[in-house]
Amino acid sequence: MGILRKEFYPDVAALGGLGAAMQEAARLRGCDIGPVYSVSDVVRIETARGVVSIDLAAEERLFLAGIHIPGFTWAIGSTDDLGLLVEAVAAWREGMAIDEFETRFEFVRLDEFTRALESGEPTSLQWSDLLSSDFYRGQWNLLRRIHADERLRGFFPTVTHGAVRLRVDPLDGASRQVLVEELDGERYEVMRVGAPEATWVEVSAGDLISYLRAGLNER
Structure with a gap:
């Protein structure tokens, strides 16, 4: 993690990377985010509704969330709150209904394709x-x-x-x-x-x- 990113993400740097930081935040929040796969500063978590990807913004503190299926990765929102982020990942992984998910996590914006993925169509x-x-x-x-x-x-x-x-x-x-x-x-x-x-x-x-x-x- 570069010097600039350490300035914005001291909690992530202290734990050695985003994957470890997310796992610790999930532990503290009592969330189950499942196995975490980390490459550099990008984390991926497999779910039944696509792979959740988390990246770090370079010029400000923001955790960038996306959904990935083979051939596609699209943004669904961003937040500066790591704890809130892991709660959202856990809820998505557990299959929380989309309308409830968007209501609970206001930083998320789910598009038509995400809804089609949710419905299996x-x-x-x-x-x-x-x-x-x-x-x-x-x-x-x-x-x-x-x-x-x-x-x-x-x-x-x-x-x-x-x-x-x-x-x-x-x-x-x-x-x-x-x-x-x-x-x-x-x-x-x-x-x-x-x-x-x-x-x-x-x-x-x-x-x-x-x-x-x-x-x-x-x-």
Whole structure:
């Protein structure tokens, strides 16, 4: 931890880092935040509703809270009170309802995607966001082709370096998944991520849907 951060976080510095400081604050508050994974000044805590990430602001005392699922990390709020923060982490981990959570922890702001994650229905919202965002205009044709298939639209989509990724479980980065990239509208390259000796395979437009279904164990 740098000199500047020690000035803002003497309690964290005294305990040797954010992970240890959060565990001690949780102990003092009687909270269960579960196992803490710490890399540098960033802490991650696994929950059934995504991984909670905590970072330190550099220019003032603020603990920055976010939610992470494979392919996404988004901010949900910040506070200068470490004790309040660990109470919020414990409540989120225990499954406190979102409306109650926002009422109890006023520093938190949960967006539509977080609510969809809570209800177990993030996939349809993710499709809607990708198909309406100009940022992904270059992938719209491919996204629309995939989304038109009733089975494939049930998989969680993300865009990675221009390729569309379909994953069976939005919360599990190791679940079955494929990457597909459009070459020219009639030819595509597909990779079955995690398969033995995974490599890009060229697939025609006519075979694309069946190939993706097979890669995701769908027939």
